[in-house]
Amino acid sequence: MTVAPSTRTTTAKLLDHPLNAWYVAGWDHEITSKGILARTVAGRPLALYRTQDGRAAALADACWHRLAPLSQGKLVGTDGIQCPYHGLQYNSAGRCTSMPAQETLNPSATVPSFPVVEENRYVWVWLGDPTLADPSLVPDMHQLGSNEWAGDGETIHASCNYQLVLDNLMDLTHEEFVHSSSIGQDELSESEFEVTHSEDSVTVSRWMHNIDAPPFWLKNMRDKFPEFEGKVDRWQIIHYYSPSTICIDVGVAEAGTGAPEGDRSRGVNGYVMNTITPETERSCHYFWAFMRNYRLDSQLITTQLRNGVHGVFGEDEEMLKAQQEAIDANPNYEFYNLNIDAGGMWVRRLLERALEAEGRLGTDNKAAATHTSKS
Numbered sequence: 001m002t003v004a005p006s007t008r009t010t011t012a013k014l015l016d017h018p019l020n021a022w023y024v025a026g027w028d029h030e031i032t033s034k035g036i037l038a039r040t041v042a043g044r045p046l047a048l049y050r051t052q053d054g055r056a057a058a059l060a061d062a063c064w065h066r067l068a069p070l071s072q073g074k075l076v077g078t079d080g081i082q083c084p085y086h087g088l089q090y091n092s093a094g095r096c097t098s099m100p101a102q103e104t105l106n107p108s109a110t111v112p113s114f115p116v117v118e119e120n121r122y123v124w125v126w127l128g129d130p131t132l133a134d135p136s137l138v139p140d141m142h143q144l145g146s147n148e149w150a151g152d153g154e155t156i157h158a159s160c161n162y163q164l165v166l167d168n169l170m171d172l173t174h175e176e177f178v179h180s181s182s183i184g185q186d187e188l189s190e191s192e193f194e195v196t197h198s199e200d201s202v203t204v205s206r207w208m209h210n211i212d213a214p215p216f217w218l219k220n221m222r223d224k225f226p227e228f229e230g231k232v233d234r235w236q237i238i239h240y241y242s243p244s245t246i247c248i249d250v251g252v253a254e255a256g257t258g259a260p261e262g263d264r265s266r267g268v269n270g271y272v273m274n275t276i277t278p279e280t281e282r283s284c285h286y287f288w289a290f291m292r293n294y295r296l297d298s299q300l301i302t303t304q305l306r307n308g309v310h311g312v313f314g315e316d317e318e319m320l321k322a323q324q325e326a327i328d329a330n331p332n333y334e335f336y337n338l339n340i341d342a343g344g345m346w347v348r349r350l351l352e353r354a355l356e357a358e359g360r361l362g363t364d365n366k367a368a369a370t371h372t373s374k375s
Contacts, residue, residue: 015355017043017162019129020354022137023277025046025048026048027123030048033050038061043278045060046114047073048123051079056118059090059094059112064088068083068084070084090111119135120144122144128358139245139247141245143271149292151290151291154289155287156285156286156313158285158320159282159317159320159324160283161324161327162244166347169246194206197350200350203238206237208235220252223298224294225254235250236250237250242350245274245276247271268294271292272290286313288309288313289306
């Protein structure tokens with residue numbers, strides 16, 4: 001079993017969020033040329049819309065004049081937005097193009113405009129240094145846009161710090177206790193796991209051999225193999241990409257048919273796609289989808305899986321809200337680390353490095369950081 005990089009405790013105060021990073025602002029279908037979407041991303045209120053040629057745009061949600069929220073205004077022209085208070089108009093670059101009752105435009109009349117990338121059903125926004133906004137840094141979530149995978153997802157507005165969701169996804173042994181009626185089983189905490197990491201990613205791998213399939217996976221096996229009976233080999237391979245995307249390769253296969261060696265043909269494989277966008281210190285937007293590579297033409301299975309995962313994540317949502325409330329009520333309490341926290345601790349280490357690179361790891365954050373040592 002992989003041992004955590006450190007067993008040192010940390011206060012329950014959590015790290016800030018990096019700004020030089022891509023965060024999901026919304027699903028592609030949420031951002032339209034018919035209206036304006038208001039959404040706070042990493043502490044910054046945004047006004048999101050599409051220009052008439054279909055490009056997504058992200059402006060700061062505050063007019064230059066009196067800071068009225070632009071999201072309450074309307075779209076004008078081919079790529080403009082009009083303030084609801086005094087009618088100032090801005091283009092998608094954030095420059096004012098019209099002022100009421102005067103022909104001369106103040107050259108300082110601009111609002112921040114942020115780099116946007118649309119990829120794999122999501123619209124991503126970059127709030128940090130725009131010269132560093134490299135589209136190639138968008139996390140790999142290709143399953144969402146691939147013809148070899150089918151599925152659907154939803155958004156959870158979670159009443160907790162985004163790092164609590166990362167912790168939840170990096171250690172899936174909680175399934176044994178929080179999700180006992182669907183995907184949980186004793187073997188989760190009994191099985192060994194391996195943690196590896198790079199400069200901007202962490203992987204946690206766990207295999208459970210020759211076990212009974214939990215209800216969720218037994219149903220999926222029978223969707224593909226109606227007559228299936230017997231034991232399975234089960235896997236969970238968690239891929240974290242900095243700062244807040246986690247894609248989990250999950251599935252089961254008939255025991256002893258070669259899944260651990262790479263032959264998953266006698267099994268069912270899914271990917272749980274998760275990307276978490278900080279909103280405030282105590283809230284986040286949790287975008288998720290469940291994708292599968294079997295029975296691709298079945299909308300029934302797609303809907304059943306989405307609804308099933310919705311129920312599972314609803315249990316997580318309740319626990320995360322309760323955890324955040326406990327942190328707020330006990331500001332001097334500490335987190336303690338177990339072996340199962342190894343993946344999550346490396347995530348904290350990478351977040352700490354990103355904040356250091358931005359010069360934003362202040363005294364409070366240093367005290368709150370999970371200090372790890374290379375092993």
